[in-house]
Each structure stands twice: as structure tokens, then as C-alpha cells.
Amino acid sequence: MKPARFHLSDFRIWGLAPAWVVMILTLVIPIVIVIMVSLASRGAYGGFDWGFSPASYIQILFEEDWDGNLAFTPQYLSIIGRTLLLSALTTLICAVLALPAAYTIAQAPGRMKAVLIYLVTLPFWVSMIVRVYAWIIILGNDGVIEKTLRGLGLVADMDSLLFTDGAMLTGLVYSYIPLMILPVFASIEKLDPALIEASHDLYGSRWVTARRVILPLAMPGLMAGAILVFVPSLGAVLEPILLGGGKSMMMGNLIQTQFGGGRNWPFGAAIAVLLMALVMIFLMVNALRAKGAEHV
């Protein structure tokens, strides 16, 4: 009788099996269901009736009047636009703020470095809702900022800072900046300090060194950070509800209202599919860029 032999390839298949099962059950099947729902039609009493109709996708851009004519409507497009713009701005602001922060942390002596990194990750220990809620107290009527400005006599009366796109942006940057700092820090920390000395030695000023040596070498970290910030920003729900006050929506809120109060599951699913498609496009562009950079 031949002894049973262990094959590495067996392990590759069976070792990954649990992960595959989880992925299929919790990711692949739900996505297929969402896509199917987006192609279904709205039920008379909420819910949906299975079918194959692009109506929900058409609804993103066009409105059907009583006569069945389609008219262009920008209301959803503006939400999509705002979502993209706010996410892009969030990513950009996070990158601009994270670079000097990550550089400073990387330069700090050993013990201090550990403490600073710990501080960056500290917000993750507190519930996201609580952290975003705190901004209501800071930005709101009679909030910390308003009281301070009034106390200093700088303003007599001011419009609320809360429930604006600016408040949402602040909340988004605040929520996601650690996800930018950490990868940027990781790439700057790997940077050989002799390279910075070499730049100075070769007549590079601080600015030249930052732009031509540190920035390009921090790029892999920045790209990783951009994904980690941009993707969840696109799907943000909490910040628009708490800081946008429901007045200015993002795609995440639109999806939520369609599945909730709006009772239009197919339309909600269509927006969800669109959001997913946007994320995929962003990731693919990013991957192609990274691949291109390798070959330069």
C-alpha cells in the first residue's frame, strides 16, 4: 500500500477553502443578489418583483412624468458628484496633512515614535459614532468654535458651521486621516536617511529635497493611503447624517433612504452597484498606474 503523500497543492486548495466559503457566502452571493435586485422592478407595496429591467438605472439620470416621458433630472447626479468631490477632497487634504505628520513621526527618536504612532491609532479605540458626534458639539450652534470666536469678540452672530458640506468634509478628513498617515509613515520610515543627506549635499534645499526625494519615495505609501481613504469616503454614511444633517446627502445616504423610507429597493440597489463600479474603476486605475510606474 502506498503511503498517503502530502501535497503542497492540496494544502493550497483545502487551506483556502474556509476563506472561499466565507467570501462566497458573504460577498459574492450578496453582490449577485444586489445586482439582481437593481434589475428588478419596484413592488407595489415596497419590496420588489423579480424581473429584468434597466428602469432603476435610467432613474438615476431621468425622471418619468405622468405621461411616461423621460426628463433629465440632476438631483441624483448632484449627489453622485458631491460624493466624488468630497471623497477626492478628503483624500487630498488627508495626503497634504499626513505627509509632514508622517515625516515628523519617522524622524522622532525610537520611544517617541512608538508613542506618536499609538496616538495616531488611538481614535480607533473609540466608536466612530461617538467621534463624529463630538464634531456636532465643536461645530454646532453655541459650539466650541462659535463660543470661542464670540468670546474673543471676533464675531457677533454667525451662521451655523454644522450641516454644511464643509462640516461633512471636516468629519471625513478627521475619520480617515489615520489611514493615510500609517502607510505614508511606513514608506517614509524605510527611506534611507543618507538619501536626504545626499540631496542636501548635492545642493538641494529643504524644498527641493521634500519635492524631489521625499515625495517620490513616499508615493507608494500615498497611493495605498489614497485607496484606504477614498474608498470608504465614497461609501460614507455617518458623516453626512450627523454633520450634513440630511440636507446634503452622499451616495451612502441615498442608498440607505431607498432601502428605508424610500421603499425603492431596486433603485437603492442600482445606486449601490454604481458605487461599487466607481470603487472598482478607481482601484483598477490605481493598479495600472502602479504597474506602469514599475516599468519606467
Added chain:
Amino acid sequence: MTMTRKKAIEVVDVAKSFGTFQALKGVSFDIYDNEFFTMLGPSGCGKTTLLRMIAGFESPTSGTIRLHGREIVDLPPHKRRVNTVFQSYALFPHMTLEQNIAFSLENLGWEKQRREARVAQMLDLVHMTQFARRKPAQLSGGQRQRIALARALAPEPEVLLLDEPLSALDLKLRQAMRDELRELQRATGITFVFVTHDQEEALDMSDRICVLGHGEIQHLGTPNEIYEDPENRFVADFIGETNFLDVEVIGVDGNRATVRTPLGQTVTTFHKGAVAGSRATLSLRPEKIGMEDQAASLTDTSLQNGAEVMEGRISARNYMGGYTHYTVDVGGIALRVSRRNATSHSQSFEIGRPVKIGFRHDSARVLTQ
């Protein structure tokens, strides 16, 4: 000889402390134009600190440094006309070789045409023209070394600083790069300030060597002076191999001292700082000791003409190819003797063999400290 030469760098009473550790205890010396100057010493002797102070990465705790007469200690690195070849080369990994070399020229505001011409010239100088568009990761160690040199020489620095640039290379390549470096220094006429802990490298390449130890200058001189006439015990020990005999100084007459060795002989030779009646060290290089079979007549020149001849016994042998190092037991004292293997069947002395060894008085040195 150096009176008429222009000083490229003046190091004046430079001291440097890191916390309570004194890396440099106030050193002064001049480096001349068109000189291959080496700072040599064991790790922690302060040589790298000194180089980094000239480059501008560190500032002295006290004292000053002048570059062609101008004080530079308060200038940031990018305002000093000196360039460095780093130990790790520190080539910018995201730039091509061309871009690496052009970097300094862009910062200095050279025009495109002049810049391109200079980059091409530098690539040619280090025989790397065909690799211009490559990135540093695609190069071998020796090629990276050459590009680091080209990059540092491109902006025509007043002085080129080299921080142990050969230490990352393997032995064969290191030998070849020594010659290339020396050649490059002659070709460009730029002052090279070279830091190394490898005494062989220093002896081979330098016009002058500054031996540093314990934060102080131990000896500054030509390679020959440093090897043959070391200033003190530290230098004799650090440069090359030597035998140290603890001796008693009987008398001093000008530049010669007479000492009594533990073997009972009296030896009269050149000295550094010997005082009659005190104790000193007699340094005797292994290759300056002659050795013959005990039965043989004395044909070895080291054993003739007033040489000090002793009888001993071989106690250990290390065959090195070109040389064989013997340890000879002479009256309880172990002396290292090296013999060149002049022919392919050179006489070899087996362990336990009685031999005659001897040395000429004036090839030994009486040292203090």
C-alpha cells in the same frame, strides 16, 4: 615641501561631544589642494564625525573649519562646495543614473545644454555611458560606486569627501576600485578626503594619512612615514603588524636611544619620546626579522652586518601563499616573523625546528605611550 601649496581645508581646534562622549578632543590640521588625504582609524575614532562636519551634517562643539580660507561651520550642507560619496552610495532609487548625476547641476541652476554635456562627460569618466538610462537597482556594487563618484564630482566640488566608499565591495573589486579612485583623483585634480578603517587602503592610495585614535591625531604623515616611523605605539599597532617588546631605556643620544630588551640585548636605534631610565616599547616589524636554519651559515642579509642574532624555536606557522608567518619562541618571548616565499619550493620551517633569527638595530623603533 608643502609651504607653497594652497590649503584646501583648515581644521582648527575642532572638538565634538555627543552627550558626555568626546568624539573629538580638539584636532587641528590642514589639507592641501590636489591632495589625496586619508583619515584612518578604528571605529569610534572620530574620523567619520570629522568628515561629516566638513560636509555640514554635523557641527563642531568648538573650533572651526575653513574651506579655501572661508569659514564654513555655519553654512548648511547645500551651501558648501564640497560633495560626498556616501558609504551606502545613497543613489536616488527613483531616478535614472543621468538624473542622479544631473540633480546637483539642476540645483545649481546650470543650463540644460551645459548640464547634459557635463552628465555625458561624467558618465564617460567612469565608463558608464551605456547605462545612462538605467536605475540604480539595475547596477552591480562596483557600478553603483562609479555612479556615486560621478554624481559627487559632477558639480566640480572644491573638495570631494569619501566615507568608506569601498567597504561594501568584495575584495577583488576593492583592489580595482583603489586604482580607479587614485586615477580619478589625478585626472580631476580635485582634493580627495578619504575616510577608512582599512590601513592597507590608506597606505596604497594616500598622499598623506591622518591616523586618528581616541578622538585625537595620533600621527599625520606620508604612508611611508606612518609605517616606518610611527609616532607612537598606537600607530605602530594599528598600521600593519608588529612585535612589541617591553624595554628599559638605558640612554638617549639625540634621535637615537639605547634600550635593553627582555632577552638581554642592548639595541640602539631611532626613538620617539624616550627618556633615559624609563620604560618604553621596542617595535619590530615581522618582515624586518631575518630567519635561518640554525645549522646554516648566515646568508640572510637581515642576519649580517651588525644584526642582532638570537636563537629560537618555531612554535606556530601560518601559510598565507605569498608569505608564511611564523611564531618563534625566543627565550620565552613569542616573536612574529614573516618570510616571503620567493620561489615555489621556498624552504619551509616546520613547527619545533630550532632557528636563528635576527634584525638590524635601525629597523626597530623605540616608542612611548
